[in-house]
Amino acid sequence: MFQSGVFEKNRYIMKSKLGKFITNLGIDVRLLGMIGALIALWVMFDFLTGGRFLTPRNLFNLSVQTASVAVMATGMVFVIVTRHIDLSVGSLLGFVGMVMGTLQLHYLPSLVGPGHWSIWIITVMAGISIGAMVGAFQGWIIGYLTVPAFIVTLGGLLVWRGAAWWVTTGQTVSPLDATFNLLGGGSAGTLGATLSWALGLAATLAAVAIMLASRAKKIKHGFDVKPKWAEFTMGGIVVALILGFVYLMNSYPLPRRAAERYAQANGLEIPPDGLFISHGIAIPVVILLVVAVLMSIIANRTRFGRYIFATGGNPDAADLSGINTRMLTVKVFALMGALTAIAAVIASARLQSVGNDLGTIDELRVIAAAVIGGTALSGGFGTIQGAVLGAVIMQSLQSGMAMVGVDAPLQSIVVGTVLILAVWIDIIYRKRAGV
Amino acid sequence: MNKQTPLVELKDIHISFGGIKAVDHVSVELYPGEVAGLLGHNGAGKSTLIKVLSGAYKADGGEIFINGEKATINNPRDARAYNIETIYQTLALADNLDAASNLFLGREIMTPFGMVDDDAMEAETRKIMQRLNPNFTAFSAPVSSLSGGQRQSVAIARAVYFNARILIMDEPTAALGPQETQMVAELINQLKSEGIGIFLISHDIHDVMELCDRVSVMKNGKLVGTQKVADVTDDEILAMIILGKNPKKKAPA
Numbered sequence: 001m002f003q004s005g006v007f008e009k010n011r012y013i014m015k016s017k018l019g020k021f022i023t024n025l026g027i028d029v030r031l032l033g034m035i036g037a038l039i040a041l042w043v044m045f046d047f048l049t050g051g052r053f054l055t056p057r058n059l060f061n062l063s064v065q066t067a068s069v070a071v072m073a074t075g076m077v078f079v080i081v082t083r084h085i086d087l088s089v090g091s092l093l094g095f096v097g098m099v100m101g102t103l104q105l106h107y108l109p110s111l112v113g114p115g116h117w118s119i120w121i122i123t124v125m126a127g128i129s130i131g132a133m134v135g136a137f138q139g140w141i142i143g144y145l146t147v148p149a150f151i152v153t154l155g156g157l158l159v160w161r162g163a164a165w166w167v168t169t170g171q172t173v174s175p176l177d178a179t180f181n182l183l184g185g186g187s188a189g190t191l192g193a194t195l196s197w198a199l200g201l202a203a204t205l206a207a208v209a210i211m212l213a214s215r216a217k218k219i220k221h222g223f224d225v226k227p228k229w230a231e232f233t234m235g236g237i238v239v240a241l242i243l244g245f246v247y248l249m250n251s252y253p254l255p256r257r258a259a260e261r262y263a264q265a266n267g268l269e270i271p272p273d274g275l276f277i278s279h280g281i282a283i284p285v286v287i288l289l290v291v292a293v294l295m296s297i298i299a300n301r302t303r304f305g306r307y308i309f310a311t312g313g314n315p316d317a318a319d320l321s322g323i324n325t326r327m328l329t330v331k332v333f334a335l336m337g338a339l340t341a342i343a344a345v346i347a348s349a350r351l352q353s354v355g356n357d358l359g360t361i362d363e364l365r366v367i368a369a370a371v372i373g374g375t376a377l378s379g380g381f382g383t384i385q386g387a388v389l390g391a392v393i394m395q396s397l398q399s400g401m402a403m404v405g406v407d408a409p410l411q412s413i414v415v416g417t418v419l420i421l422a423v424w425i426d427i428i429y430r431k432r433a434g435v
Numbered sequence: 436m437n438k439q440t441p442l443v444e445l446k447d448i449h450i451s452f453g454g455i456k457a458v459d460h461v462s463v464e465l466y467p468g469e470v471a472g473l474l475g476h477n478g479a480g481k482s483t484l485i486k487v488l489s490g491a492y493k494a495d496g497g498e499i500f501i502n503g504e505k506a507t508i509n510n511p512r513d514a515r516a517y518n519i520e521t522i523y524q525t526l527a528l529a530d531n532l533d534a535a536s537n538l539f540l541g542r543e544i545m546t547p548f549g550m551v552d553d554d555a556m557e558a559e560t561r562k563i564m565q566r567l568n569p570n571f572t573a574f575s576a577p578v579s580s581l582s583g584g585q586r587q588s589v590a591i592a593r594a595v596y597f598n599a600r601i602l603i604m605d606e607p608t609a610a611l612g613p614q615e616t617q618m619v620a621e622l623i624n625q626l627k628s629e630g631i632g633i634f635l636i637s638h639d640i641h642d643v644m645e646l647c648d649r650v651s652v653m654k655n656g657k658l659v660g661t662q663k664v665a666d667v668t669d670d671e672i673l674a675m676i677i678l679g680k681n682p683k684k685k686a687p688a
């Protein structure tokens with residue numbers, strides 16, 4: 001009795017101390033939980049695969065595989081926060097991919113010349129415009145004609161998949177433009193060691209500068225600030241994560257033949273024990289990071305973002321505050337469409353071809369990523385970093401199971417179950433936290 | 436006093452939903468520094484009438500004059516442009532956002548770089564709360580976690596901060612305890628002395644008799660009558676509300 005009493009007391013103190021520690025650091029508990037779940041997942045798969053999971057090579061592949069869904073998941077956060085849903089993103093990805101493929105293979109070469117440097121730029125611009133227009137159109141039907149998003153985008157799921165087929169009457173488009181293919185992150189589609197370090201350093205400086213500026217501003221207004229040690233700890237963690245990621249990506253060398261090609265192209269000697277040339281950060285991952293940073297800024301620092309969350313929290317209050325919630329719906333879906341086009345660039349460039357099934361059931365993976373990442377389907381709550389993390393968790397689960405040799409049907413069962421579990425845990429968390 | 440131009444004149448306003456005549460050809464006026472009460476049973480059409488003024492609803496017919504000039508109010512933004520601020524019965528707060536975000540919703544303070552300036556908005560919110568409700572300290576919590584009184588003070592702060600000239604309060608004390616009700620009463624008297632015109636909607640006759648200068652009674656969408664509070668007794672007002680009959684067919688104001 002006595003012992004268990006002491007134990008209880010200790011645990012209580014631990015808990016409150018830990019709680020205080022976390023509060024001091026200013027970390028979102030939900031995010032912490034997700035990071036914990038991800039680490040647990042990784043360690044488990046690493047154990048089950050005999051150490052093949054947590055290797056630079058596998059984590060590099062994981063980062064590339066996550067990019068397309070994660071880019072869309074950031075947009076899905078806004079859609080779900082405003083109490084809507086977008087079931088059409090997978091099909092729209094296929095349609096935009098098909099249009100971009102046809103454009104760069106069949107139209108642009110005769111217009112600007114075969115292999116011209118501008119082909120990939122025109123293709124990407126056209127794709128993003130089409131994606132945004134399709135999204136805006138769907139958003140207009142939802143916002144102004146007040147047809148529920150579920151129906152409009154369910155229709156869109158069928159319409160755009162069908163439209164994708166019509167573009168080429170079902171034929172696969174290949175090969176794609178060589179420069180365009182780099183956006184998918186093949187062995188040439190990476191930053192390489194030097195640029196990766198440069199990016200990491202720039203990100204580090206930016207992160208530290210933002211933290212300092214924010215602290216200075218809070219002090220200026222006379223608000224409470226985090227204790228110095230907490231600020232240092234958080235800064236340290238962020239810097240370590242950024243630089244650790246760069247180091248990891250640089251630890252994955254190009255395969256022998258790609259390295260030899262690289263050496264030849266750059267006039268390097270090949271030493272007898274082989275050449276170590278780093279992949280560095282993959283270009284699709286750079287795209288994802290840029291998208292995630294921009295979307296976070298939109299969410300937290302712009303009027304548009306503020307209105308998205310206000311509308312999700314209470315649409316009537318938003319209306320009465322003079323927010324044009326219909327136009328907001330159009331903009332949110334247009335943004336979702338544009339991000340879907342960016343995802344289409346990544347997905348098609350990675351495969352270096354566009355087939356009829358590109359993006360099939362991506363809508364479910366994207367929604368699952370956003371929801372696992374803590375976006376509430378009832379609206380009003382969700383974060384960009386959560387959605388990206390959700391996408392990483394989903395992809396880790398799938399890649400890990402594939403590596404372990406779990407059959408495809410069982411994989412579906414596990415992913416589906418995890419989705420439901422994650423939302424259930426989230427509901428419990430919300431009740432406890434009283435939000 | 437009687438020759439003064441009304442701050443607000445709602446003339447012959449009518450609006451129906453489906454078959455229901457929610458507001459049936461009602462005219463009321465509001466003068467600067469005056470508190471005009473609007474009384475009536477639930478469903479009498481009080482909220483609907485003032486929502487026409489605040490831009491939440493568009494009237495099927497009738498005219499609005501502000502300072503004697505015809506005004507066009509199609510949406511809440513138009514109303515704000517006339518310095519009309521409204522505290523809605525339902526409070527109209529975004530529960531997931533904090534006090535500052537709600538106070539400035541639709542009128543955010545921006546940094547020179549075009550970003551919302553949360554710190555500046557919080558600082559302003561702290562200042563006005565110091566004045567309105569010094570007990571308020573939950574500045575970073577979503578308003579869903581606040582008490583009824585605290586939520587009410589956020590809604591009131593929003594109206595006061597932006598220098599309303601015309602203030603609409605729809606049942607501002609319905610969800611409040613006695614102390615908080617007293618706070619709202621004091622605030623109304625203070626704003627009135629600053630020359631603001633206030634429409635006060637209530638179904639508590641005592642509130643109205645204590646705070647208002649004139650009172651209009653509505654029943655089934657129709658205006659029963661308008662009386663100076665000094666000229667009528669509680670019982671006479673009660674009769675207007677219940678029976679829908681105006682005891683003194685005297686022209687108001």
Ligand SMILES: Nc1ncnc2c1ncn2[C@@H]1O[C@H](COP(=O)(O)OP(=O)(O)O)[C@@H](O)[C@H]1O
Nearest residue numbers: 452455457475476477478479480481482483484
């Ligand atoms: N948006 C609406 N749609 C349909 N009916 C409404 C709407 N708003 C108000 N009404 C109806 O109009 C009448 C007056 O309501 P309201 O103005 O809220 O009354 P009060 O504020 O005096 O209690 C009621 O019958 C109510 O049901």
Ligand SMILES: [Mg+2]
Nearest residue numbers: 481482483524
């Ligand atoms: Mg009402």
